[in-house]
Amino acid sequence: MAEFTKQDIGKLLAKQGILIAFAFFIIGFTIANPKFLTIDNFENVVRSSAILGMMALGVTFVVISGNLDLSVGSMMSFSTIVVLDLHDKLGPTLAIPAMFAMTLCLGAFIGFLVGYLKLNSLIVTLGMLSAIHGLTLTYSGGKNMDIADKEGTWFAIFGQGNIMGIQTPILIFIALAALLGIILAKTPFGRKVYAVGGNGTAATFSGVRRARVVFLCYIMSAFCVATAGLIQASRSMGSQNTVGQGLELEVLAAVILGGASLLGGSGTIFKTVIGVLILGFIQNGILLVGLDFSVQYVVTWVIIILAVWLDIAAKRGKLLSPIA
Numbered sequence: 664m665a666e667f668t669k670q671d672i673g674k675l676l677a678k679q680g681i682l683i684a685f686a687f688f689i690i691g692f693t694i695a696n697p698k699f700l701t702i703d704n705f706e707n708v709v710r711s712s713a714i715l716g717m718m719a720l721g722v723t724f725v726v727i728s729g730n731l732d733l734s735v736g737s738m739m740s741f742s743t744i745v746v747l748d749l750h751d752k753l754g755p756t757l758a759i760p761a762m763f764a765m766t767l768c769l770g771a772f773i774g775f776l777v778g779y780l781k782l783n784s785l786i787v788t789l790g791m792l793s794a795i796h797g798l799t800l801t802y803s804g805g806k807n808m809d810i811a812d813k814e815g816t817w818f819a820i821f822g823q824g825n826i827m828g829i830q831t832p833i834l835i836f837i838a839l840a841a842l843l844g845i846i847l848a849k850t851p852f853g854r855k856v857y858a859v860g861g862n863g864t865a866a867t868f869s870g871v872r873r874a875r876v877v878f879l880c881y882i883m884s885a886f887c888v889a890t891a892g893l894i895q896a897s898r899s900m901g902s903q904n905t906v907g908q909g910l911e912l913e914v915l916a917a918v919i920l921g922g923a924s925l926l927g928g929s930g931t932i933f934k935t936v937i938g939v940l941i942l943g944f945i946q947n948g949i950l951l952v953g954l955d956f957s958v959q960y961v962v963t964w965v966i967i968i969l970a971v972w973l974d975i976a977a978k979r980g981k982l983l984s985p986i987a
Contacts, residue, residue, distance in 0.1 A: 751812075
């Protein structure tokens with residue numbers, strides 16, 4: 664009976680360990696600062712997490728397909744800088760689609776390398792992280808970008824506006840999550856993504872065009888990054904060249920927290936949204952209790968390690984390896 668109980672506890676921690684840990688975080692932060700669970704703080708967390716969340720939605724498709732995308736941080740910097748620069752040159756009406764087109768081209772290039780040339784996604788996207796950062800610096804001449812006429816443009820509506828009292832970034836995040844959630848859960852393409860990530864060889868023999876599915880996943884990831892870049896540019900009406908630096912790890916942490924397996928084949932958009940909010944509330948709580956901002960980087964690393972461990976544990980049904 665005792666052994667059975669231990670196994671049950673192990674399985675529970677393996678499957679729901681992140682949520683249990685999050686519950687303890689919530690209790691601790693609330694005791695330390697009662698403002699943590701207020702409506703205003705909840706709205707602030709969702710708004711501040713929207714940019715990271717949009718990027719995580721696209722990366723969810725990539726991870727479920729059995730691949731990684733570490734280029735999203737530098738790609739977001741690129742899209743933000745481009746749309747700000749083109750805003751003054753072409754106007755927002757032309758700048759926005761031009762930026763989306765350029766960002767999608769980067770996603771298509773990565774998708775071609777990983778999908779059709781079958782190169783390792785970790786190596787490709789890690790290399791593209793540096794390459795796109797260099798491209799951003801070259802494009803901007805190493806200078807930060809600012810919109811010249813901040814008062815005379817409607818561009819601010821994406822990052823600073825609100826509809827019926829709800830801030831625009833939150834609405835865009837919800838709408839994008841709903842759309843991609845339907846695509847992943849209810850369409851033939853979504854089923855193909857799961858099939859490719861679960862067993863690529865079997866999917867190929869079943870008639871699924873594996874390369875095409877992977878290619879489209881990176882296109883979707885790039886689209887989400889471009890949307891995040893648009894919101895970031897609109898919110899600040901200016902940007903540094905490194906605005907997205909380091910976000911790739913936070914995005915990956917949020918996706919894993921949501922239950923997507925690094926081995927591919929599992930995960931949902933809804934759970935990714937939950938993962939984004941968990942990460943956002945933990946980072947928010949760290950600041951509210953008075954800890955230094957830099958502590959969140961250590962916490963993010965701990966969360967990634969914990970999430971990966973629990974992901975592997977959930978698959979083998981034990982927290983510890985049989986060898987241990």
